[in-house]
Amino acid sequence: MSNKQAMVLALLALVSGVVEAQQKSIDLGRQEYVTHCASCHGDDGRGVGAKAAGLSVKPANLRVLSRNNGGSFPLIRVLETIDGRLEVLAHGPRDMPVWGTRFTHELAPAAGNDPLRTEGAVRERIIGLADYLYTLQD
Template sequence: MSTKKIGISSIAIMMSLFGITGHAQEGKVDVGKNEYLNSCAVCHGEEGKGNGPLAGIIETRVPDLTTLAQENDNVFPMARVYEVIEGTADVQAHGSREMPVWGQRYGIEAAADYYDFEYDSESVIRARILAVAEYIYRLQAEE
């Protein structure tokens, strides 16, 4: 792949991740929060407490994401959170995997969004998952 194609692909990916569509943005864009609200809040709630609109119809209890560090000796389990979001972690609480496999969905979305030029699908998926995981880190409750 040529350097030019890589550069153009990288710029387009970043523009889509940050919501830049050719016009100036007011203020800063919180990519992690946007991803979380679009992908996770429906079950986990806007504040991450496990009380989203769909939480009541899911058979298993939706986890409170604000206590992950507390439940892990005050260390945020970043690798575990990443794997759960990506879909590679075995999640007993989800039983039959009620939680969507976001890594797979992000890959499908990238293929649709970037079908007309070369891009690195894995980079797009990682960036989106890391943005969500970092936002969940920011939701951690203070002791």
């Protein structure tokens, strides 16, 4: 096998690994969305979940995040909103769960209460959720 062929095979393996990791993240995000978000934002992300009618502020239509941001998915804003660093005025006081904190409490025991391992697991869930939201864009 020539060096060029070996490089092409290595590149294909790398791309395949990246695609597989991306799909795993999206699958994790879909699971997180169904578990934690769909009741308010709806199964399809349009803001009409089962609990939406009982809320004083209508949940956001998560399918138009890119459109409302000039065609670019606002990844950092999405991550900061999910983990609680970016306060969403429509949510009012932080009675709405701050997912970073909630995920930390859920995941810490499995991570041996190690702060670095816990943070890594929390970030994985939040990034997966953001990856899934990206796939919902109209």
